[in-house]
Amino acid sequence: xxxxxxxxxxxxxxxxxxxxxxxxxxxxxxxxxxxxxxxxxxxxxxxxxxxxxxxxxxxxxxxxxxxxxxxxxxxxxxxxxxxxxxxxxxxxxxxxxxxxxxxxxxxxxxxxxxxxxxxxxxxxxxxxxxxxxxxxxxxxxxxxxxxxxxxxxxxxxxxxxxxxxxxxxxxxxxxxxxxxxxxxxxxxxxxxxxxxxxxxxxxxxxxxxxxxxxxxxxxxxxxxxxxxxxxx
Ligand SMILES: O=C(CO)[C@H](O)[C@H](O)COP(=O)(O)O
Numbered sequence: 001x002x003x004x005x006x007x008x009x010x011x012x013x014x015x016x017x018x019x020x021x022x023x024x025x026x027x028x029x030x031x032x033x034x035x036x037x038x039x040x041x042x043x044x045x046x047x048x049x050x051x052x053x054x055x056x057x058x059x060x061x062x063x064x065x066x067x068x069x070x071x072x073x074x075x076x077x078x079x080x081x082x083x084x085x086x087x088x089x090x091x092x093x094x095x096x097x098x099x100x101x102x103x104x105x106x107x108x109x110x111x112x113x114x115x116x117x118x119x120x121x122x123x124x125x126x127x128x129x130x131x132x133x134x135x136x137x138x139x140x141x142x143x144x145x146x147x148x149x150x151x152x153x154x155x156x157x158x159x160x161x162x163x164x165x166x167x168x169x170x171x172x173x174x175x176x177x178x179x180x181x182x183x184x185x186x187x188x189x190x191x192x193x194x195x196x197x198x199x200x201x202x203x204x205x206x207x208x209x210x211x212x213x214x215x216x217x218x219x220x221x222x223x224x225x226x227x228x229x230x231x232x
Contacts, residue, residue, distance in 0.1 A: 001223060003120050003122075004030070004034075006120040006121070006221040006222065006223075007030060007031040007034050007084075007118070007119070007120055007221065008034040008038075009221040009226060010031060010034075010118035010119060010120065010219045010220065010221040010226065011031060011032075011034035011035035011037075011038055011082075011118050012034075012038055013118070013219045013221070013226050013228070014035060014082045014116045014118045014219050015035065015038050015039065015042065015082075017080060017082075017116060018039065018042070018047070018049060018080065018082075020047055020048050020049065021048060021049070022049050022050075022079040022080055023049070023050050023051075023052070023070070023075055023077070023078045023079050024039075024049055024050070024051045024052070024078060024079065024080055024081065024082065025051070025052050025054065025078045025080070025081025025082070025083065025108035025109065025111070025112050025115075026039075026051045026052065026053045026054060026058050026062055026067070026081075026082070026083075026108075027054050027058065027081065027082055027083025027084055027101075027105060027118075028053075028054045028055040028057060028058050028083070028084070028099050028101035028104075028105060029083075029084040029098070029099040029101075030084070031084035031118050031119055031120070032054075032058065032082065032083050032084045032118070033058075033061060034118075035082050035118060036051075036058060036061050036062050036065055036067060037061075037065060039051070039065070039067055040062070040064075040065025040066055040067050041065075043065070043066050043067050043068070044066055049067075049068070050068050050069065050070050050075075051067050051068065051069050051070070052069065052070060052071060052072055052075075052078060052108055052111075053069060053104075054081075054083065054101050054104045054105045054108045055099070055100075055101040055104055055105075055176055056176050057099075057101075058101075072107070072108070072111055077111055077112070077113065078108065078111050078112040078113065079112070079113050079114065080112060080113065080114045080115070080116065081108055081109050081112040081114070081115045081116070082115075082116050082117075082118060083096070083105055083108075083109065083115065083116075083117060083118070084096075084099075084117065084118055084119055084123075085117045085119055085123055085211070085215075085218075086098040086123065086131040086209070087123055087124075087125050087128050087129075087130065087131045088117060088119065088123055088124055088125070088215070088218050089125055089126065089127060089128050089192070090126070090229075090232070091231065091232060092117070092215040092216070092217075092218055092229065092230075092231040092232075093128060093192050093193070093210065093211065093212050093213070093215075094117065094128075094209075094210070094211035094214070094215055095128050095129075095131050095133055095134075095209050095210060095211075096134075096209045096211050097133075097134030097136070097181065097208075097209030098131065098134065098209075100134070100165070100173060100175050100176075100181060101175070101176065102134055102136060102207055102208070102209045103136050103175060103176075103177050103179070103206060103207045104176060104177070105211075106207055106211060106214070109211065109214045109215075110214065114216050114217070115214050115215045115216055115217075116215075116216065116217045116218070116219060117215045117217070117218040117219070118218075118219050118221075119218065119219070119220055119221070120220070120221050120222065121220040121221065121222035121227070123220070124218075124220055127188045127189060127190070128188075128189045128192050128210070129186045129187050129188045129189040130187070130188075132183040132184055132185045132186070133183070133184045133186055133189075133208065133209055133210065134165070134181050134182070134183055134208070134209040135149060135162075135181065135182045135183075135184060135199060135205060135207075135208045135209065136175055136177070136179045136180070136181050136205070136206040136207045136208070137179060137180055137181070137182055137204055137205055137206060138179055138180075138204050138206060139172070139179070139180050140204070141204055142164075142180070142204070144204065145202060145203070145204030145205060146162065146182070148202045148203075148204070148205075149162065149182065149184070149199065149202060149205065150162070152195070152198040152199055152202065153184070153186065153195075155198060156189070156190070156191060156194060156195045156198065157190065158186045158187070158189065158195070159186075160184055160185040160186040160187060161184075161185050162182050162183070162184040162185075163182065163183055164180055164181070164182060165180070165181040165182070165183050177206065179206050189210075192210050192212060193210075193212045193213075195210060196208060196210035196212050213231075215231060216230065216231050217229070217230050217231070
């Protein structure tokens with residue numbers, strides 16, 4: 001079975017948790033895309049739900065699939081968010097933002113009663129950090145923000161190259177919020193909660209891709225089948 005089929009299997013498993021009347025957060029990325037696709041089929045079959053997309057890409061896809069949408073200004077909470085991840089550890093802490101949607105993804109996940117992560121099992125790691133950590137930053141004063149980030153890395157015993165994520169046009173990739181992303185190749189992050197707290201306090205850092213304590217469940221699809229892991 002190829003990677004894309006595994007991602008669709010994980011998405012299908014998460015769909016079993018969706019019930020009529022739910023308010024859903026809709027993730028971003030190639031795995032979440034399968035979930036929105038499958039959800040659209042259920043909506044066409046009569047399922048009544050409403051969704052909040054985590055990116056413009058997901059909004060466009062959901063609209064094309066006929067999934068009714070709302071915003072977090074119109075509703076006060078979400079029942080469930082289903083989203084992908086770039087890495088997940090056994091505490092169900094995550095690295096997200098490979099697709100550049102980490103800010104809206106974190107706002108939506110934090111507004112949800114429950115978050116289910118869907119992934120192929122290559123995303124499962126003993127410790128976060130193999131995947132470069134995305135950090136969303138304001139372009140103004142980038143040099144100062146970079147130095148502050150490097151200082152936080154040093155406090156956490158981390159070093160590594162940090163690059164402005166390029167876009168397709170050769171300029172910097174611009175997020176849905178109009179910001180840039182720094183991708184930091186850190187290697188093993190020994191204390192992800194501490195790193196997340198320190199990064200979050202830097203002026204110029206809008207958000208970072210460490211999702212600490214937000215995921216409740218992960219559905220991992222692999223060649224041996226589906227594994228569901230709950231947060232300890
Ligand atoms: O965080 C994300 C987007 O910002 C994605 O969830 C993450 O990059 C995983 O994507 P994929 O399902 O394509 O592997």
